[in-house]
Amino acid sequence: MAFLEINNISKSFASTVAVQDFDLQVERGELVSFLGPSGCGKTTTLRLVAGFETTTQGKIIVKGEDITNKPPNQRNVGMVFQAYALFPNMTVGGNIGFGMKVNKRPQEEIQARVDELLELIAMPGLANRYPHQLSGGQQQRVALARALALNPEVLLLDEPLSALDAKIRVVLRGEIRAIQQKLGITAIYVTHDQEEALSLSDRVVVMHQGRIEQVGPPFEIYNFPKTEFVANFVGTLNAYNAKVLDNQRNVLSIEGQDIQTAQTLGAYKNGDRVMIAIRPERLSFADGQKKGVNNLACTVEEVTFLGSIVRVQVRTGEKTLYVDTFNNPYLELPRVGETKQLTFSREAVLILHP
């Protein structure tokens, strides 16, 4: 039995379905991200687990106990909000110790726990500051410590880094992951930032229109997207509408040129249309006459320098593609207008389900 079970839950607001048939099992100590665009139902699902919303159907079970109908203040679930939500009238120490005070723990125990958590978030000695005297990053650290004070069964993080600037975001996400792993706490992390989800999760749940599109480790989500939505949402993508030429030898046709895929096309008939995807980093320019298994003639349209990578926009027939190459100071960049050959492996060609 999983530590946290979200069994087939749905949530409707009047005639709008926010979450539909959401089913997920989370193991103890696992960090699972809910990733998706605005309005996909990820925050609603988190709020259902927190108890701030009631389910229309389905059950939420923590450690074998059904908490679906429990009020939020009896669930022992810690929550970190996007807007920090620190109590402005209380000091840092007061904020962190609030839950313990409510639970009538002895003052010495509260003090010791506050000091311990301030050490954990690397803010010792700041217990007497007020929230408005702290930076955004510090406020969110305090909010994290406050959520951890009562040793919650599950830690819920609702876009905790969205209000922070890019550099602090990267630092803080590393800290959140390190603290979560150190304490071995089960966590759900809601974000619309794919880089954040991929970098700190054990598993990612990609959501779209209230439903789960795909669940899997970040590596699998990025490299083997199952649907067109996942492929499009996670990373940059070259998508093609291809025609099945030979379903036995896995040969497809795009723009009148034949390509092969490593995935089996047995489920399709010859002549069927299928969506395929190729990540920009799986494409490269053929060096001289050397060609790979798959080749496509193209014309260079634009070269964009992005720091660690160089993104080249090329045109093959009617379609624009992106080709990513790692930057190095001696890289020979293609010239705009130049005709080149693109080459890629069979494994680079992913078949997408609609």
Next chain:
Amino acid sequence: MPFVVPAVVLTFGLIRLYAQPPILLIGSPVLLIAGYVVLSFPYMFRAVDTGLRAMDVRTLTEAALSMGAGWGTILAKVIFPNLRVAILSGIFLTFAIVMGEFTFASLLSWPAFGPYMEEIGAMRAYTPQAMAVISFLLTWASIGLFQWIGRGAPGQEQVAGAH
């Protein structure tokens, strides 16, 4: 209601309703207090409403709920302390309005500040002037008190770092 219906009309309504059984309240301070509550309600409401809008009540409530707090604790420890300045400004406005109010007190025959000044003014020359000065000082004292109690209230400005 006090903005739309004049105080005279309100008072006559109250007198007409409560000057006969079953509820006989004429001569009781309850009627005056009830009238003043109606009169000051919109000012108090506006002040508290502005205070509530300035803080994220929903998220703060949810944060407290997730830490096991009940509604009583949330109101006492989270909402009211953060509404302190708004409530105080409502109290001050109410105080100022009630101090200067004449119609209710006069028509209900209560010797409140306004009617008392008017009554004294009919007979003596200097006493009403002294009372005017006292009312002025009282107003300033209440403003000072309000500022003093409201000091150190949680500000919205940030001292350091990126938000």
